Amino acid sequence: MDEKSNAAVTVSFLALILLFFTITDLLDSDRLYSETENRMLATKPAFSWEAVWDGSYMEDYEAYVTDQFVARDTWVELKTRGDILMQKKEINGVYLAKDDYLIEQHKPGNISQEQVDKKVALLEKLVDKYGAKVMLVPTADNILTDKLPFQAVYYDQRAFLNQVADAIGEENLIDVYHTLKEHSDEAIYYRTDHHWTSLGAYYGYLEWNKYMGGTAIETFNISGMMAVTEEFLGTLHSKINLPHEADSIQIFPETLHHYPTITYDFGTRTHSYYEKKYLDTKNKYGYFLDDNHAFIEIETGYRRGRELVLIKDSYANCLVPLLANHYDKIYVVDLRYYNGTLAGLIDGYFTPQTDVLVLYDCIHFIEDFQYY
Amino acid sequence: MVFSSVLFLFRFLPIFMILYFATFLCPAARRMRNIILFLGSLFFYAWGEPVYVVLLLFSTFSDYAHGRVIDRVRNRKIAKVLLISSIIINLGVLGFFKYADFVIGIVNQVAGVQIPLLELPLPIGISFYTFQTMSYTIDVYRGKAKVQKNLLDFGVFVTMFPQLIAGPIVRYTDVQEDLRDRHESIEDVSYGCRRFCVGLAKKVLLANNLGLLWEETVALEPGNLSMLMAWVGILAYAFQIYFDFSGYSDMAIGLGAIMGFRFPENFNYPYISTSITEFWRRWHMSLGQWFRDYVYIPLGGNRKGAGRQMLNILLVWMLTGIWHGAGWNFLLWGLWFAFFLILEKILLGELLSYFPKIFGFCYTVLVVLSGWVIFAIEDVGSIFGYLRAMLGMGSMGIYDGQALYLVKEYGILLLVAAVASAPLGKLITSKLERSGKSGAIAARRLLEKIIPALLLLASIAYIVDASYNPFLYFRF
Numbered sequence: 001m002d003e004k005s006n007a008a009v010t011v012s013f014l015a016l017i018l019l020f021f022t023i024t025d026l027l028d029s030d031r032l033y034s035e036t037e038n039r040m041l042a043t044k045p046a047f048s049w050e051a052v053w054d055g056s057y058m059e060d061y062e063a064y065v066t067d068q069f070v071a072r073d074t075w076v077e078l079k080t081r082g083d084i085l086m087q088k089k090e091i092n093g094v095y096l097a098k099d100d101y102l103i104e105q106h107k108p109g110n111i112s113q114e115q116v117d118k119k120v121a122l123l124e125k126l127v128d129k130y131g132a133k134v135m136l137v138p139t140a141d142n143i144l145t146d147k148l149p150f151q152a153v154y155y156d157q158r159a160f161l162n163q164v165a166d167a168i169g170e171e172n173l174i175d176v177y178h179t180l181k182e183h184s185d186e187a188i189y190y191r192t193d194h195h196w197t198s199l200g201a202y203y204g205y206l207e208w209n210k211y212m213g214g215t216a217i218e219t220f221n222i223s224g225m226m227a228v229t230e231e232f233l234g235t236l237h238s239k240i241n242l243p244h245e246a247d248s249i250q251i252f253p254e255t256l257h258h259y260p261t262i263t264y265d266f267g268t269r270t271h272s273y274y275e276k277k278y279l280d281t282k283n284k285y286g287y288f289l290d291d292n293h294a295f296i297e298i299e300t301g302y303r304r305g306r307e308l309v310l311i312k313d314s315y316a317n318c319l320v321p322l323l324a325n326h327y328d329k330i331y332v333v334d335l336r337y338y339n340g341t342l343a344g345l346i347d348g349y350f351t352p353q354t355d356v357l358v359l360y361d362c363i364h365f366i367e368d369f370q371y372y
Numbered sequence: 373m374v375f376s377s378v379l380f381l382f383r384f385l386p387i388f389m390i391l392y393f394a395t396f397l398c399p400a401a402r403r404m405r406n407i408i409l410f411l412g413s414l415f416f417y418a419w420g421e422p423v424y425v426v427l428l429l430f431s432t433f434s435d436y437a438h439g440r441v442i443d444r445v446r447n448r449k450i451a452k453v454l455l456i457s458s459i460i461i462n463l464g465v466l467g468f469f470k471y472a473d474f475v476i477g478i479v480n481q482v483a484g485v486q487i488p489l490l491e492l493p494l495p496i497g498i499s500f501y502t503f504q505t506m507s508y509t510i511d512v513y514r515g516k517a518k519v520q521k522n523l524l525d526f527g528v529f530v531t532m533f534p535q536l537i538a539g540p541i542v543r544y545t546d547v548q549e550d551l552r553d554r555h556e557s558i559e560d561v562s563y564g565c566r567r568f569c570v571g572l573a574k575k576v577l578l579a580n581n582l583g584l585l586w587e588e589t590v591a592l593e594p595g596n597l598s599m600l601m602a603w604v605g606i607l608a609y610a611f612q613i614y615f616d617f618s619g620y621s622d623m624a625i626g627l628g629a630i631m632g633f634r635f636p637e638n639f640n641y642p643y644i645s646t647s648i649t650e651f652w653r654r655w656h657m658s659l660g661q662w663f664r665d666y667v668y669i670p671l672g673g674n675r676k677g678a679g680r681q682m683l684n685i686l687l688v689w690m691l692t693g694i695w696h697g698a699g700w701n702f703l704l705w706g707l708w709f710a711f712f713l714i715l716e717k718i719l720l721g722e723l724l725s726y727f728p729k730i731f732g733f734c735y736t737v738l739v740v741l742s743g744w745v746i747f748a749i750e751d752v753g754s755i756f757g758y759l760r761a762m763l764g765m766g767s768m769g770i771y772d773g774q775a776l777y778l779v780k781e782y783g784i785l786l787l788v789a790a791v792a793s794a795p796l797g798k799l800i801t802s803k804l805e806r807s808g809k810s811g812a813i814a815a816r817r818l819l820e821k822i823i824p825a826l827l828l829l830a831s832i833a834y835i836v837d838a839s840y841n842p843f844l845y846f847r848f
Contacts, residue, residue: 001817007562010821015389016827021832022382029523043769058419065377069836078833084782109591151777 025070029355034072041067077241089149093241095148102236103140104154104194106363116160117368120167121128122359126311127168128312130346131212132356135174136161137204137315138296139363140189143180156361175210175250176204190247193234195285198225198250200318208323220326224249228274232284249284255321261299264290271323288317294337295345298330309346309356311335313368318357327355335371342371373419376576376835379607386404386414386617390432392631406551409631416533424495426538431528436504436523439512443519451513462502469495476699497537499695503848504660508544510666516819517544534627535631536622540638540658547633554632562820564629569824569831571622576831578789579616580838582608585646585782590749594757598768601712602761603741608782610744610788612644617656636661643793646732647724648712650741659695663688681717686710696747701755705746712739 001009008122034041035334037176042063069075080091086207089096095103101325126132138161140152148154158177165173180188180196180203202220209215232247255273263269270290289296292314306310310316324330331349335342346356360369373380393410395401418425438458445451473489480487508529511517511525513610515711520526589597589605597605604644621638628635634780642654652660668688674681691705712720742759760766804816 004558006817007558010562010817010824011558011565012826013821014569014824018381018386024385025382052422055422058422060700062379063376065383066836066838069378069382072836075833075836079837082830082833086581086788088781090781136489149777150780151773153774153777182586 018222020209021070025068028068028070030068035066041136043068045179073241080240080242086358089152094236094239095152096150096240097144097149099143099147099191101140101147101191102240102242102347103144103189104147104236104363105152106139106141108155109157116163116366120164122369124167126356126358127172128180129343130309130350130356131172132311132358133172133174134164134168134358135176135208136164136205136365137200137361138177138180139194139361142177142362144189146160146184155363160362160366173176173244174208179203179207190232190234190236192201192232192237192244192247193212193285193316194253195234195315196234198318200250202252202322204228205319205322212326215326218254220254220322226251226253227277228287229279229284232325233282234285238282240334248277249287251318252322253297255324258321258324259301260303260324263297264293265295266297273324278367285314285317288314289320289332291336292337293332294334294339296330296332296333298324298332300324300327302328304325304328305353307331307351307354309333309349309369310359311342311355311356312359313361315361315364317360336368373416374582375620376831377838378571378835380784381832381835384416385410389630397747402506407630408522409532411534413528413531413533417531417536421496423707424498427469427495427498428501429527431462431465431502431505432527433523434458434508435530436520436526438509439519439526439641439697441569442509442513446515454511455509459506460504463575465500466502466780469498469688470693471698473837485640489812499540500541501530501536503659504543507662507666511543517548519578520548520550520551524666532628532642534633535635537637538617538624539656540624540636541662542635542658543662546636550633556630556632562628564626564825565629566820567629568623568719569626569828571619571624571626573827574615574619574792574830576834577827578792579612579614579619580834581785582612582615582782582789586612586748586787588778592774594754594761595767597758597761597766598770598772598775599761599764599766600771600779601768602758602766604725604775604786606741606744606748606758606762606778607786608797609611609748610643610741611786611793612794613744613747614639614787629744637806641793641795643737643740644733644795645736647716647736648709649716649721651736651740652709660690668689671710678718685713685717689713699748699750700752704755705743706753708739708743708746781793805830 015166027256030043031038031041032043042060044064045057045060049059051060073131074184075122083091084096090105093105097103097104123132123134128132136157138157140149141152142157161173161175161177165175180200184242186199188203189196199222202222205220211236225265227250230246230248232249233244237244251274258273259271260273261269261271262273268290273289274287276287276292278284278291283291285291288343298320302325304327306324306327308327308331310320310323310330310332312332312334314334316332320330320332331345333345338345350356358369373385375381388408391412392405395404395408406556414425417428421428429605435458437459438454442451442454446456469492473491476487477774478491479485483695499507508517508520508526512519520529528541532542585608586605589601589602589608599837618639625635625637636658638656640654640657640659642651645654671684671687672680673684687707689705689710691706692709693702693704696702696705716724724735727730745758745762746755749758757766761768764770801816801819804812804819
């Protein structure tokens with residue numbers, strides 16, 4: 001073969017690669033949602049001359065073409081494999097930690113003291129006005145430190161919790177940091193998801209119970225825990241998106257004997273804390289309390305003479321079944337979805353028999369805790 | 373539009389190339405090549421700058437007209453007036469959009485007044501295309517370039533998308549024949565395709581990922597940098613800007629070659645230099661040559677005595693500095709190099725020649741890396757904080773946990789970058805070439821298909837999942 005033909009082969013080969021993906025991309029239909037990335041994908045922007053003039057049309061169009069590119073998931077996986085080949089231990093904000101753990105990264109630099117101060121001040125108001133108790137759960141990076149990559153950085157939640165204790169008074173903070181640390185060699189966090197497991201929540205519950213005076217009526221048996229699925233690949237897995245050993249979601253079967261009446265957002269009514277339909281989807285953690293709702297009213301079916309207003313994020317979803325037996329009614333508010341004023345809501349339910357509990361993981365508290 | 377995007381690679385590029393090469397189907401259509409290239413380039417530019425495309429056209433037309441008239445009135449006094457008019461218009465446009473706020477800021481500070489800033493966004497590529505059009509008019513005046521009477525061909529010279537937004541600074545004389553009569557050969561197309569893939573990989577695989585390491589470094593206050601962190605950070609930046617910029621030049625040169633243009637080389641392995649003088653012969657060569665031919669030599673160069681030469685060097689490197697951005701740090705950056713260039717002229721250059729080359733290399737690395745600190749950090753106070761950390765005088769000591777973590781995280785990438793910035797690939801191909809054995813030729817032919825293809829596929833993966841794909845030249 002002479003140089004000319006050789007050059008022609010090279011050109012055709014490289015041009016075909018580009019053309020192949022161009023054509024398959026043009027033929028490929030658009031998706032609204034990426035299940036593996038767990039986010040909405042950009043869609044085709046509407047054309048208007050104003051949008052062209054200010055450049056927003058081109059920006060949106062570019063985001064659209066990139067998000068909808070053919071075989072996007074495969075490309076993303078290829079990139080991740082490239083990063084792993086380069087021995088990276090941190091991919092898309094997730095540490096590839098030891099023992100097959102994926103641990104979400106929270107860099108100290110991304111959290112400002114000013115933001116923390118603001119959130120703590122909001123919390124202080126609730127404590128002062130309603131005698132709210134507070135449980136802020138440290139995330140896995142602070143507890144499973146032995147599993148983190150060499151010298152990996154993390155936002156120090158111990159120091160943060162000390163600041164909270166100083167602000168609201170130690171007596172109002174149910175501090176689960178220590179107990180989780182003690183059990184850090186057990187499966188208290190999912191390996192592929194940012195939540196704590198039912199077991200982690202159970203240790204949190206024990207701490208809460210001790211704090212409330214040790215009134216537990218019901219005992220939960222760790223060795224009797226029951227797996228509802230063995231195929232859970234959570235949010236952290238979505239960010240890495242490589243084959244990974246799945247997690248099992250476990251519950252305490254004792255809670256299945258309850259007969260609560262649960263009303264979601266003043267509408268749908270059910271009689272279980274658990275929604276089986278989520279086990280067939282990617283979002284299996286939604287099994288607990290039907291994923292996320294702005295407001296949930298739970299009549300527990302028990303007569304304990306007390307009620308609870310629970311202001312929470314999704315960490316609470318697997319803890320609620322354990323708390324149920326202590327209350328007649330539990331009102332659950334998720335401030336990320338709730339549009340009204342919090343004071344209006346609490347005042348509507350508040351009686352001398354009402355406890356108020358704020359339950360978040362530390363990071364979501366700092367990022368999301370907000371009310372009006 | 374940037375080259376390292378899905379939109380460019382899978383929409384603009386294939387559609388453009390199909391239209392462009394469709395003109396080869398019949399001889400009568402060949403004149404259409406330049407129309408397609410011109411309109412394609414305007415679309416390419418307008419995609420990112422829907423308003424400033426008008427400025428680009430104005431600049432094009434202005435120098436076209438100046439060139440025409442200067443050619444008519446050659447050897448008369450009026451020709452010089454027109455030359456000055458062209459330079460004033462070019463520098464006026466550049467000055468207004470790029471330096472007005474910088475000057476207003478100085479005036480406000482010195483005079484204690486409160487003139488409001490204009491806060492105009494900088495038109496992309498303005499520093500490149502104003503320099504190109506200016507060089508045309510000057511060369512026509514000097515009789516070095518033939519006047520271009522065809523507005524379309526001249527428009528192609530200025531706006532041609534491969535080199536429009538990030539260089540190389542193609543001079544009119546580089547391409548004046550190619551504009552009308554270019555002979556695309558399949559070997560050139562093959563070379564261009566391969567060069568493009570290599571450039572894309574340099575930008576996407578190396579520069580973008582090293583940029584993440586630099587981002588981690590600058591996220592820290594200079595006072596919180598350990599010595600190790602400071603060195604690793606600036607090393608990452610040095611590689612980032614080199615692979616980003618030279619990758620862009622490779623892509624430009626490659627796209628040019630596909631269409632039969634020969635653009636000047638812009639980088640020649642600058643990081644193997646053993647003196648600053650050599651570094652500037654290897655770094656952003658088209659800019660260095662521009663300043664040499666249109667500023668340094670007209671000022672007298674080295675022909676008017678040593679004192680005058682020093683002054684010329686100082687002036688040229690101050691201009692080189694602020695060409696990169698309207699800020700004190702860029703001026704300081706230029707002065708930093710001027711200092712070492714002058715030092716090498718009077719003393720150091722000769723001194724270095726007595727020592728093994730490794731000394732010159734280490735000295736150059738030190739000067740260049742410290743230079744990048746000045747270049748990359750806009751706040752002059754922080755520059756000194758950073759340099760103090762590099763000297764181990766910061767409060768964080770020699771090393772800290774984060775630095776160790778990042779070294780482990782990016783160690784291999786830094787190693788790959790170091791190898792890639794040395795002329796290793798060039799060495800291997802020329803070895804294979806020279807051996808002349810049929811096995812060596814077969815190996816070379818195979819590698820020149822496989823390697824660009826793999827680089828292309830890997831680059832696509834990193835572009836599709838692009839959380840970080842900056843355009844570094846928005847200040848140029």
